[in-house]
Amino acid sequence: MKLQQYFLSINFSKMDINKFSDLIAEKLTDWMESLVKLLPNIFLAVLVLVLGLFIAKFIRKMAYKIIAKISKNITLNNLFSSVIYLTTIGIVIFTVLSILKLDKAVTSILAGAGILGLALAFAFQDIAANFMSGVFISFRKPLRVGDIVEVKDYMGKIIEVNLRDTVMETFQGQIVIIPNKEVFQNPIENYSHITKRRFDLSVGVSYNDDLEKVKQVTLEAVKPIENLSKEDDVKIYFVEFGDSSINLSVRMWVNTPEQSVYNQVGSEAIMRIKKAYDANDITIPFPIRTLDFGIKGGIPLHEMPIQIANGNQKTT
Numbered sequence: 001m002k003l004q005q006y007f008l009s010i011n012f013s014k015m016d017i018n019k020f021s022d023l024i025a026e027k028l029t030d031w032m033e034s035l036v037k038l039l040p041n042i043f044l045a046v047l048v049l050v051l052g053l054f055i056a057k058f059i060r061k062m063a064y065k066i067i068a069k070i071s072k073n074i075t076l077n078n079l080f081s082s083v084i085y086l087t088t089i090g091i092v093i094f095t096v097l098s099i100l101k102l103d104k105a106v107t108s109i110l111a112g113a114g115i116l117g118l119a120l121a122f123a124f125q126d127i128a129a130n131f132m133s134g135v136f137i138s139f140r141k142p143l144r145v146g147d148i149v150e151v152k153d154y155m156g157k158i159i160e161v162n163l164r165d166t167v168m169e170t171f172q173g174q175i176v177i178i179p180n181k182e183v184f185q186n187p188i189e190n191y192s193h194i195t196k197r198r199f200d201l202s203v204g205v206s207y208n209d210d211l212e213k214v215k216q217v218t219l220e221a222v223k224p225i226e227n228l229s230k231e232d233d234v235k236i237y238f239v240e241f242g243d244s245s246i247n248l249s250v251r252m253w254v255n256t257p258e259q260s261v262y263n264q265v266g267s268e269a270i271m272r273i274k275k276a277y278d279a280n281d282i283t284i285p286f287p288i289r290t291l292d293f294g295i296k297g298g299i300p301l302h303e304m305p306i307q308i309a310n311g312n313q314k315t316t
């Protein structure tokens with residue numbers, strides 16, 4: 001009885017092995033038939049991929065040439081041409097997957113790319129803001145390398161403009177790196193756009209001086225200064241009655257925005273005006289304070305007791 005059961009178990013095992021081998025053979029046959037049916041699509045997909053790569057490279061070169069006509073920023077030009085190239089490659093890959101009837105894979109890739117992009121946008125929003133600001137700055141060009149500008153309480157010469165930040169050297173010799181978001185979102189005073197700067201000098205003269213004479217002497221004093229703009233005249237305006245002087249403003253245009261020349265013009269103007277005023281008896285008064293001891297309720301000065309301290313003794 002046991003021997004009979006043993007032979008039956010062997011027969012069943014042989015039947016299972018036969019079924020398994022038949023199943024494998026059937027699956028392999030199906031795969032081969034599917035592969036044969038898919039061969040035209042595979043050849044077409046390979047052809048589209050090869051042609052797509054050549055077309056993407058051609059589009060990249062053409063895009064670079066077109067962008068280079070608009071922007072002189074080499075880094076920005078390379079960036080945009082690379083973005084266009086990668087976008088074209090992505091379209092080619094999705095087309096190939098569609099030809100191979102892998103639409104579900106395409107959908108999964110797009111969904112994954114969307115989720116990943118959203119996560120990266122939240123994680124790097126400041127970097128993205130600086131980057132986009134750098135792109136707009138490169139196109140709008142509110143400042144260039146070498147410009148003298150004032151941005152967000154910093155004033156100096158621009159030495160580098162990147163896609164993420166702007167590098168400035170202040171007149172004190174310090175290097176300041178300003179994020180492009182701050183540059184783009186704040187007012188920019190660019191002194192290099194008109195290639196000249198105005199120097200305003202405030203001067204006070206005595207109330208006893210002849211103002212017409214003061215104006216003439218001041219003009220003659222500052223006109224010979226070098227580096228003044230030949231196109232703009234020196235302007236002099238009397239602006240206010242001060243506590244101890246009549247104040248005037250001397251406005252001179254310097255023919256360059258360079259800080260060293262700007263400071264030199266101001267220094268020379270002060271020396272020339274002081275020398276001219278001394279030669280023409282024009283007074284630049286010191287601040288005057290009047291102490292009135294005779295006001296109502298007060299005591300006149302001649303009635304004020306004077307005490308002189310000498311060691312521990314006091315005399316009146």
